[in-house]
Amino acid sequence: MLKRSQPSKRRSQALLPGAEGLEARRLLTSGNWPTYISSAELKSLLNQPVGYPVVRPNTPVLPYGYTAAAATYIDPSVGVTNGYAVIVSARSFIGPYAKLNASDGVVKIGGGTAILDNVAITANPTHSKGSDVPEVRIGSQVEISYGATVNGPAVIGAYDEASKPTYIGPGAVIDGAAIAPGAFVSALARVGPGVTVPAGMKVLAGANVTTDAEASDPALGKVTPVTAADLSDLGKTITANLQLGVGYITLYQGQSATGVSPGVPTTRTGIFNGNLSTILGSNSQPGPATTFLPAGTAPKFPSPHRGQVPAALTSFPARATGNASITQRAHQVASSVGRRNAIRADQGQSITIGSIAQTANSVTINAPNGGALAIGQRFVAGPGVVILDGASGTRSVLGDDVTVGGGAVVQGSSLGAGSTVGPMAYLLNSTFPAGTNIPAGAIYVNNALVGFVSR
Numbered sequence: 001m002l003k004r005s006q007p008s009k010r011r012s013q014a015l016l017p018g019a020e021g022l023e024a025r026r027l028l029t030s031g032n033w034p035t036y037i038s039s040a041e042l043k044s045l046l047n048q049p050v051g052y053p054v055v056r057p058n059t060p061v062l063p064y065g066y067t068a069a070a071a072t073y074i075d076p077s078v079g080v081t082n083g084y085a086v087i088v089s090a091r092s093f094i095g096p097y098a099k100l101n102a103s104d105g106v107v108k109i110g111g112g113t114a115i116l117d118n119v120a121i122t123a124n125p126t127h128s129k130g131s132d133v134p135e136v137r138i139g140s141q142v143e144i145s146y147g148a149t150v151n152g153p154a155v156i157g158a159y160d161e162a163s164k165p166t167y168i169g170p171g172a173v174i175d176g177a178a179i180a181p182g183a184f185v186s187a188l189a190r191v192g193p194g195v196t197v198p199a200g201m202k203v204l205a206g207a208n209v210t211t212d213a214e215a216s217d218p219a220l221g222k223v224t225p226v227t228a229a230d231l232s233d234l235g236k237t238i239t240a241n242l243q244l245g246v247g248y249i250t251l252y253q254g255q256s257a258t259g260v261s262p263g264v265p266t267t268r269t270g271i272f273n274g275n276l277s278t279i280l281g282s283n284s285q286p287g288p289a290t291t292f293l294p295a296g297t298a299p300k301f302p303s304p305h306r307g308q309v310p311a312a313l314t315s316f317p318a319r320a321t322g323n324a325s326i327t328q329r330a331h332q333v334a335s336s337v338g339r340r341n342a343i344r345a346d347q348g349q350s351i352t353i354g355s356i357a358q359t360a361n362s363v364t365i366n367a368p369n370g371g372a373l374a375i376g377q378r379f380v381a382g383p384g385v386v387i388l389d390g391a392s393g394t395r396s397v398l399g400d401d402v403t404v405g406g407g408a409v410v411q412g413s414s415l416g417a418g419s420t421v422g423p424m425a426y427l428l429n430s431t432f433p434a435g436t437n438i439p440a441g442a443i444y445v446n447n448a449l450v451g452f453v454s455r
Contacts (some may be wrong), residue, residue: 033084036133037106045108049140049159051087054080054100060279061249062088065264065271068253072111073245076280077319077340085123089140089159093245095119096319097340097362105133105152110140112161114241117319117342118362118384119144123152139181143238144168146342146364146386147409151175164199165234170364170386170409171426172203173455184226184234187409188426188443190455191215202226205426206443206453237368240347247286251278281316282330285323285346297323299343301330322346328355338363338383345373349389353379360385360406371396371412382406382423390429399434413444424453 033042045051054074057064062072072092078100080086085102088094089111098119100107105123109115115138124134136150139157141164144150148168155178157166164182168174172185176193179185184202191197192210201215207222209215214222258273260266278284284298298310299320308325316330318337322345326333338361345351349367354377363381367373370392380403381387387404390396390412397414404410405423413427416434421427423440430444438444441453 034082036104037085045087045106049089049110051089051108051110053084054086054088055083060252060276061274063090065261065268066090067268067271068246068249071245071249073248075248075319076276089113091242091245093241095241096342096344103127104129106135107138107152108135109138110142110157110159110161112140112238112242113138113142113144113157114238115144116146116148116241117344117364117366118147118340118386119150120148121150125151139163139166141165141181141235141238142168143234143241145170145172145187146366146388147171147362147384147407149173149175154178157181165231165238167230167234169205170388170411171384171407171424177209182226182231184230187411187428188407188424188453188455197223200226202230205428205445206441206451206455208455240368244286244346248279251284251286252276277312277314280314282311282313282318282320284310284312285321299324299326299345301326301328301333317341318343320344322351323349324351324353326353326355328353342366349373351375351389354400355379363387369412374398376400376402376417380404382408386410388412405440426453 052058052063059074060076072088072090074094075096077096078094078098081101082103086100086107088109091111092113094115095117098115101122104127107123121136123136134152136152137155139159140161142157147170154174158181166181167184169187171188173190177191178196180199182199183197186205189203189207195215197215201223203209203223209222214220218224252274253271255272255275261271261273264271282299298312300308301311303309317334318341320343324343324345336356337359340362341359343365345367347368350372351367353375357378357380359381360383363385365387367389369389371389371394373389373396375398377400383406385404386409388411396412399417401418402415404421407424408421410427412429414431418434419436421438425438426443428445430447443451
């Protein structure tokens, strides 16, 4: 938290790199800066490390005019509140429908970080008006996974791209806590106010950590040591998301027919006016410079006479990209999905969907892990559901008439026809027969019931 009348007192010395000169360009230093940010604090936010306010023209490419390899990509669907207090460093990725809310507070995000689909970051959830201004400070080499929530004041990781990667899992909640560099918080876990998860500790799935002792002592049953495999896998997924960001920036900037961007030095080649129609709705995924599918791969829907065909539909109400194939007509899907649905197969893996009966708001369907994901007919999902694939070479199948309750996370798992998953359940690498009813909050790992979500 920072004082309204004086520079902030940092919660973590890890977030104090050396100072650099203040950026002088008008588009970065003029505008409606919040009055509660002092000049000294503003200088720190913009320089320690260097960051830029998430206001136009710094979207969808931040900062304006940077080349794809050097910039941050912010999906056009991202919701930003009080953008002059949302400061982001270059070379990060902010995915579809993420929310960055700095109302009555500050959000600062370092470089080399991935904020994924439907993440909600709120600096000041209570809108307190005291002398302390809540901050959310997210460092470098951090991944905040699908549907996670971060409420300020909070510190996650450190502003040093050489530090160990830090991870917040799908559906997890960081509620006024500090997550040290190299620490992990697993799916649907919660870390409560004032708690610090130390480096090298991983909060278990569904755990509710309310004390420092619970966050640091495996004997208390809520944490376990982070493994070398955990760190290796996280490093790969962060790199993949940063590559996607480069690809999407290239899609947006690479429209030579629109001419050179005004105000960008002519020495910076390959930067044009930009074309939002390439990165909206149902649309193509990037090709090079990613290592995934070839350019031009877009979600497929049935056509009247030609079978499944790729469809670029900029007004499609969900963000759909890549190698996804849906056997339901596009207008029927559009009428069945809730707001802020993300269906992304843009990391090279296939997603097939028979039909969607109904999805609520903020549903995420993604295949980032190398496996294939198949969903049958008449799929139903509650609010905040996350559906993910499994490891490379695996195939996860959700059969016909499957219903997944609000807030549940289903990862690398298969469910037979007619199965239901209760709200806030977590299924990892598990297989269930037709007609299974998973209780609310149940945690299944490798086909074994290991507990219940306790938050």
